[in-house]
Amino acid sequence: MQISENKLIKMKRSRNEVVKATVGSYLKRRHYTDTENFRKSELQLSQTNQQMAVLSAVDKEITRNNSIIFSTISNDTVQIDQQFTRLKTWISEIKSEDCKSELAALLCPLFCRLYLEMLRGGHRQSVAKFFKRHQGLFVSGEHSRELVEELACIYSNQDIDSSPTVKVFRSCKYRLHLSPSSMAALQKYLAQHGHVVILQVLQNWFDFEIGGTMRLEDEEEEEEEEEGEGEEEENYCRDSIVTGTNEKVGCSHKASDSEVELQELQDVIQLVREGPPSPCPLLLYTIMNSDNKPESNTVSLRGHSGPVQGIAQFPDGLLVSVSHDTTMRAWNKDDLSCAAVYRGHNYPIWCVDVSTLGLYVATGSHDRTARLWSLDRTFPLRIFAGHNQDVEAVQFHPNSSYLATGSTDKTVRLWAVNDAKLVRVLPGHKGGIQALSFSPDGKYIASAGEDKRVRVWDLAAGTMLLELKGHTHTVSGLSWSRDSECVASCGLDGAVRVWNIRSRPGSLSSVSYSSDLIAAYTTECISLLSVQYSQSNTLVCVGVT
Numbered sequence: 001m002q003i004s005e006n007k008l009i010k011m012k013r014s015r016n017e018v019v020k021a022t023v024g025s026y027l028k029r030r031h032y033t034d035t036e037n038f039r040k041s042e043l044q045l046s047q048t049n050q051q052m053a054v055l056s057a058v059d060k061e062i063t064r065n066n067s068i069i070f071s072t073i074s075n076d077t078v079q080i081d082q083q084f085t086r087l088k089t090w091i092s093e094i095k096s097e098d099c100k101s102e103l104a105a106l107l108c109p110l111f112c113r114l115y116l117e118m119l120r121g122g123h124r125q126s127v128a129k130f131f132k133r134h135q136g137l138f139v140s141g142e143h144s145r146e147l148v149e150e151l152a153c154i155y156s157n158q159d160i161d162s163s164p165t166v167k168v169f170r171s172c173k174y175r176l177h178l179s180p181s182s183m184a185a186l187q188k189y190l191a192q193h194g195h196v197v198i199l200q201v202l203q204n205w206f207d208f209e210i211g212g213t214m215r216l217e218d219e220e221e222e223e224e225e226e227e228g229e230g231e232e233e234e235n236y237c238r239d240s241i242v243t244g245t246n247e248k249v250g251c252s253h254k255a256s257d258s259e260v261e262l263q264e265l266q267d268v269i270q271l272v273r274e275g276p277p278s279p280c281p282l283l284l285y286t287i288m289n290s291d292n293k294p295e296s297n298t299v300s301l302r303g304h305s306g307p308v309q310g311i312a313q314f315p316d317g318l319l320v321s322v323s324h325d326t327t328m329r330a331w332n333k334d335d336l337s338c339a340a341v342y343r344g345h346n347y348p349i350w351c352v353d354v355s356t357l358g359l360y361v362a363t364g365s366h367d368r369t370a371r372l373w374s375l376d377r378t379f380p381l382r383i384f385a386g387h388n389q390d391v392e393a394v395q396f397h398p399n400s401s402y403l404a405t406g407s408t409d410k411t412v413r414l415w416a417v418n419d420a421k422l423v424r425v426l427p428g429h430k431g432g433i434q435a436l437s438f439s440p441d442g443k444y445i446a447s448a449g450e451d452k453r454v455r456v457w458d459l460a461a462g463t464m465l466l467e468l469k470g471h472t473h474t475v476s477g478l479s480w481s482r483d484s485e486c487v488a489s490c491g492l493d494g495a496v497r498v499w500n501i502r503s504r505p506g507s508l509s510s511v512s513y514s515s516d517l518i519a520a521y522t523t524e525c526i527s528l529l530s531v532q533y534s535q536s537n538t539l540v541c542v543g544v545t
Contacts, residue, residue: 279519322349364391406433448475
């Protein structure tokens with residue numbers, strides 16, 4: 001009789017767990033907020049013996065070094081040499097001369113960085129062969145030749161520390177200007193042929209600036225030589241105006257008038273900068289009847305066995321999705337087929353984000369962890385463990401070296417991507433965090449969620465700068481303007497609010513921060529799911545009716 005009662009109690013507990021899991025899943029899909037009496041993070045979802053064993057193994061493995069660190073260089077120096085040779089050959093075969101010249105500037109700093117890291121690994125013979133095979137590439141350039149000649153005298157770790165030039169090079173990032181076409185070509189090559197160590201070096205030690213096609217110094221000198229004497233005279237007068245000198249009598253009257261006009265223009269520019277920016281237009285996409293059958297002009301990507309919680313897009317158009325079925329899937333944009341399935345989480349996945357260059361993917365889950373992925377591996381590269389409740393939001397820093405996570409435990413955490421170490425903990429929210437957004441300049445991060453407030457944090461100091469109030473329901477989306485001066489927020493109250501974040505000099509060389517509400521948009525949507533600044537500085541928002 002006692003055995004029957006125990007079995008009955010177990011059956012009741014199992015049934016209660018299923019009910020709680022079902023209700024929690026429904027509330028998550030409908031974007032209901034959690035109350036103090038019921039939180040999905042308290043749910044005890046059912047587990048098999050195998051799942052429990054896997055979870056236990058994962059908990060023990062989270063403090064071990066991951067396979068992607070630089071220790072791989074010491075084990076496979078030959079492959080690193082081959083990968084560098086392949087990259088060099090690919091650049092030499094590019095047909096566009098502009099693109100070739102831009103990407104060729106990548107080879108010297110990459111060569112020096114690989115040389116130093118291989119030397120750190122203790123393989124002097126391999127380093128010597130690597131140096132001898134490729135040093136001829138950098139004889140023509142003056143700067144590259146000096147650096148390579150300096151490396152020729154480096155034979156040990158002690159030599160690295162004793163050389164000021166090499167020490168400075170090893171401790172700083174290398175800034176490289178690339179046109180959009182060159183950057184697209186490099187991304188495509190790295191996606192197809194990039195070795196993990198070369199990707200890691202580019203990720204950590206290079207700062208790519210994307211802009212127009214670069215002009216070579218020789219071309220600029222030729223253009224300057226072709227200018228006539230009359231244009232030189234005009235340039236001299238203009239330079240005299242800017243520098244405040246006026247040695248030529250013939251330009252004196254014109255210079256004084258221009259100085260007045262220039263000063264007036266500067267005053268107007270200063271007033272515009274100090275004043276609040278004008279409201280930007282809002283483009284709203286509304287999802288209606290989302291539970292009905294899809295229309296003929298829609299395409300369904302089928303494969304997940306549970307509700308889809310988030311999607312993200314790579315620079316090349318590849319799409320990734322995360323689901324309650326604990327998996328992440330990658331989808332081809334050409335034939336809309338599932339390219340790969342990624343497994344590692346033990347519970348539903350709530351969020352996903354792609355790094356700036358498209359090298360990594362991050363996911364956050366009900367298992368209280370965030371995980372780092374690379375598309376060429378179906379298992380996670382990193383496990384970011386530390387939150388004691390669900391990870392609801394993940395966001396890469398603009399330099400892709402850091403990952404921010406927001407959780408139902410009311411904290412924001414900042415992690416180093418290289419080694420999964422915790423860098424910052426930002427407490428202060430009074431509810432779960434649903435949205436994160438880094439400023440484009442990388443100095444600040446905005447967080448928001450169930451407490452209906454947006455908080456702006458200084459990453460360097462690890463302190464809160466501003467608390468923005470105004471929403472009447474959970475804040476579900478955040479986005480910074482391209483100049484890092486405005487942050488937009490949207491929520492389940494169907495409203496979009498735009499805040500002007502300004503820094504003002506204070507006393508004793510301190511800086512004070514203030515915020516002004518630039519615009520408040522009211523929509524007829526039941527809830528807004530996301531908000532994003534476009535390249536044209538237009539706010540794009542998605543809502544549900």
